[in-house]
Amino acid sequence: MTDARERLLQVRNLQLHYRTRRGTARAVDGVDLDVGRNEALVVLGESGSGKSSLAKALMRLLPRNVARYSGQVMLGGDELMGMDDERFRSGVQWNRIAMVMQAAMNALNPVVRVGEQVAEPLRVHRGWSKAAAMERVVETFAIVGVSRDFVTRYPFELSGGMRQRVVLAMALITEPELVILDEPTSALDVLTQASIMNVLKRIKREQGTSFILITHDVATSSELADRVALMYAGQVVEQSDARDFFHHPAHPYSKLLMDSVPRLHQSEPPGYIPGEPPDLIDPPAGCRFADRCPSRFGRCSEDPPAFELNGERRVRCWLHEEGTDHDG
Amino acid sequence: MTAEEPLLQATNLHTWFELRQWGFLRVGSVRAVDGVDFELGRGESVAFVGESGCGKSSLARTLLGLHNPSHGDVIFEGQHLSELKGEARRQYLARVGYVQQDPFGALPPFMDVRRLLSEPLIIHGVKDRDERERRICQALQEVRLTQVDEILPKFPHMLSGGQQQRVVIARALLLEPAMLIADEPVSMLDASVRVEILNLLRRIQTERGLTLAFITHDLSTVRHYADRIFVMYAGRVVEQAPVEQLLDNPQHPYTRALLAAIADVDADNALDERDVPDGEPPSLLHPPEGCRFHPRCPQAMAGLCDRQDPPLFEPEAGHYSACWLQDPERD
Numbered sequence: 001m002t003d004a005r006e007r008l009l010q011v012r013n014l015q016l017h018y019r020t021r022r023g024t025a026r027a028v029d030g031v032d033l034d035v036g037r038n039e040a041l042v043v044l045g046e047s048g049s050g051k052s053s054l055a056k057a058l059m060r061l062l063p064r065n066v067a068r069y070s071g072q073v074m075l076g077g078d079e080l081m082g083m084d085d086e087r088f089r090s091g092v093q094w095n096r097i098a099m100v101m102q103a104a105m106n107a108l109n110p111v112v113r114v115g116e117q118v119a120e121p122l123r124v125h126r127g128w129s130k131a132a133a134m135e136r137v138v139e140t141f142a143i144v145g146v147s148r149d150f151v152t153r154y155p156f157e158l159s160g161g162m163r164q165r166v167v168l169a170m171a172l173i174t175e176p177e178l179v180i181l182d183e184p185t186s187a188l189d190v191l192t193q194a195s196i197m198n199v200l201k202r203i204k205r206e207q208g209t210s211f212i213l214i215t216h217d218v219a220t221s222s223e224l225a226d227r228v229a230l231m232y233a234g235q236v237v238e239q240s241d242a243r244d245f246f247h248h249p250a251h252p253y254s255k256l257l258m259d260s261v262p263r264l265h266q267s268e269p270p271g272y273i274p275g276e277p278p279d280l281i282d283p284p285a286g287c288r289f290a291d292r293c294p295s296r297f298g299r300c301s302e303d304p305p306a307f308e309l310n311g312e313r314r315v316r317c318w319l320h321e322e323g324t325d326h327d328g
Numbered sequence: 329m330t331a332e333e334p335l336l337q338a339t340n341l342h343t344w345f346e347l348r349q350w351g352f353l354r355v356g357s358v359r360a361v362d363g364v365d366f367e368l369g370r371g372e373s374v375a376f377v378g379e380s381g382c383g384k385s386s387l388a389r390t391l392l393g394l395h396n397p398s399h400g401d402v403i404f405e406g407q408h409l410s411e412l413k414g415e416a417r418r419q420y421l422a423r424v425g426y427v428q429q430d431p432f433g434a435l436p437p438f439m440d441v442r443r444l445l446s447e448p449l450i451i452h453g454v455k456d457r458d459e460r461e462r463r464i465c466q467a468l469q470e471v472r473l474t475q476v477d478e479i480l481p482k483f484p485h486m487l488s489g490g491q492q493q494r495v496v497i498a499r500a501l502l503l504e505p506a507m508l509i510a511d512e513p514v515s516m517l518d519a520s521v522r523v524e525i526l527n528l529l530r531r532i533q534t535e536r537g538l539t540l541a542f543i544t545h546d547l548s549t550v551r552h553y554a555d556r557i558f559v560m561y562a563g564r565v566v567e568q569a570p571v572e573q574l575l576d577n578p579q580h581p582y583t584r585a586l587l588a589a590i591a592d593v594d595a596d597n598a599l600d601e602r603d604v605p606d607g608e609p610p611s612l613l614h615p616p617e618g619c620r621f622h623p624r625c626p627q628a629m630a631g632l633c634d635r636q637d638p639p640l641f642e643p644e645a646g647h648y649s650a651c652w653l654q655d656p657e658r659d
Contacts, residue, residue: 218593246595262523262551264592269552274524
């Protein structure tokens with residue numbers, strides 16, 4: 001499917017390690033990802049699985065204690081990792097890849113009208129006139145469902161849902177090819193959450209934008225996902241089509257995670273995964289999920305590579321080794 | 329006291345917060361809890377569900393005696409909460425355990441687990457050190473922190489989120505409460521741990537015959553952990569029913585909207601937009617006339633819903649809904 005659709009982003013063996021007092025934390029440890037044009041890839045993972053670090057690595061928004069930052073990132077044919085910081089900042093960051101950070105709606109400047117804040121990238125980076133930038137702000141507000149009267153309001157005058165839309169408009173204003181959303185609805189109420197997801201669906205349909213949606217919430221992820229990449233301890237353990245992932249998960253961790261999702265109309269109670277995720281500083285040598293895995297066997301003391309199933313599915317688990325043998 | 333007598337009764341409960349300008353000019357009241365009546369039986373698990381700002385946490389804090397009700401009262405084991413003073417009030421607080429939303433924020437960072445679990449026992453007069461140690465170990469066993477010797481000397485930041493929440497639950501159980509109030513006990517935890525903590529609460533509740541009141545915004549988790557649900561909107565209970573009846577046959581348009589906004593995980597979810605009522609919950613400072621949901625309600629009836637406050641109707645036995653649509657004398 002990805003080949004039929006044009007491939008927008010291709011990530012290979014991405015590494016982002018941090019120096020800490022206790023040693024090197026491998027937050028992102030050999031991640032491969034693909035995002036097609038007009039596709040929504042959901043990066044699913046529990047806290048500490050490295051999903052936010054992955055977003056930062058793609059945006060090159062790095063803290064100072066980076067120990068290692070390497071790999072290959074191709075965006076529409078351009079290799080990004082080799083680009084120097086100045087070119088990346090002027091050409092890619094916020095222009096071709098934009099991001100809505102976690103809790104960004106609480107980080108709006110309280111003393112600047114929201115319209116001016118949203119217009120800022122155009123005014124500062126592209127030198128647009130105020131009138132032209134404001135016109136674009138009004139257009140973008142229409143896309144995210146904010147009325148034009150709100151342009152002159154201050155953040156405190158807006159509700160949480162409206163502020164989240166404003167932050168979304170800020171990411172869309174430069175018409176990026178790829179928008180990364182880090183937990184865009186986690187602080188919002190159920191109804192507001194649903195209406196923000198509606199807005200995202202509409203943008204994807206009408207504007208053709210590609211998304212990487214980062215979340216820990218399986219139910220939210222199903223509202224937008226074309227494909228799902230599940231992270232565990234810094235690695236992507238399964239990457240599948242959304243339909244396969246939600247209905248026939250392949251990796252044992254995916255299966256347990258799907259079983260732990262409460263369902264409204266289900267008579268048996270949801271399950272849970274005993275144990276804790278491993279420490280990223282000194283992760284276990286073999287499969288990182290082995291300690292908690294009900295189907296572990298001898299082979300699991302070795303680190304499994306990502307096995308390909310049916311061409312489109314990649315699963316990092318020895319149980320699927322035979323699958324590759326059959327396919328080729 | 330008969331078995332049928334409820335453990336806790338809230339009668340016409342109001343918790344209003346006065347707003348003052350410059351510290352003295354009264355400018356109005358935030359009606360966080362605005363006329364709520366209910367009874368909680370012994371050994372019953374109930375869930376209060378609603379969006380943020382609907383008054384559910386204010387209600388919890390009122391039940392805990394942290395806010396004084398502006399009108400109405402809470403009656404616990406036959407005693408009026410507003411009349412409890414001094415020692416009697418302390419006794420009451422020992423009978424009601426509290427599990428907060430944010431386990432890390434709920435645990436003092438400078439105390440190790442042994443010390444922070446000893447504290448409530450010391451305050452409530454357990455002077456014997458061995459007796460305290462025994463009760464602490466028992467409580468930790470009960471929340472399945474079985475490596476007691478490893479846990480006791482640890483400080484909160486050395487524990488995982490799930491372990492922290494277990495310590496909070498253990499602390500709530502130390503004084504042998506009759507009731508446990510859990511305010512969003514799992515919303516800060518990871519999905520895989522949530523179910524474990526909810527199962528734990530449910531098991532403790534049934535084993536000890538506790539009354540469990542849990543406050544949540546997440547309707548999808550309540551089915552297995554509560555017997556009855558109260559749906560709150562803008563300071564009021566708008567619908568109240570046993571879990572199955574409420575989830576399978578919701579009556580109030582607000583409950584229906586909430587249920588329509590969440591769906592079971594399915595790849596098709598990405599294809600369709602969901603029905604979401606327009607607008608936002610009303611200001612609790614100036615709630616709308618009539619039914620508080622009418623400005624957003626797709627079925628609002630002009631001349632009725634915007635004028636008169638609906639009482640609780642009982643469309644089926646044990647199922648209450650505050651909506652004019654359920655008025656048996658309509659048309």
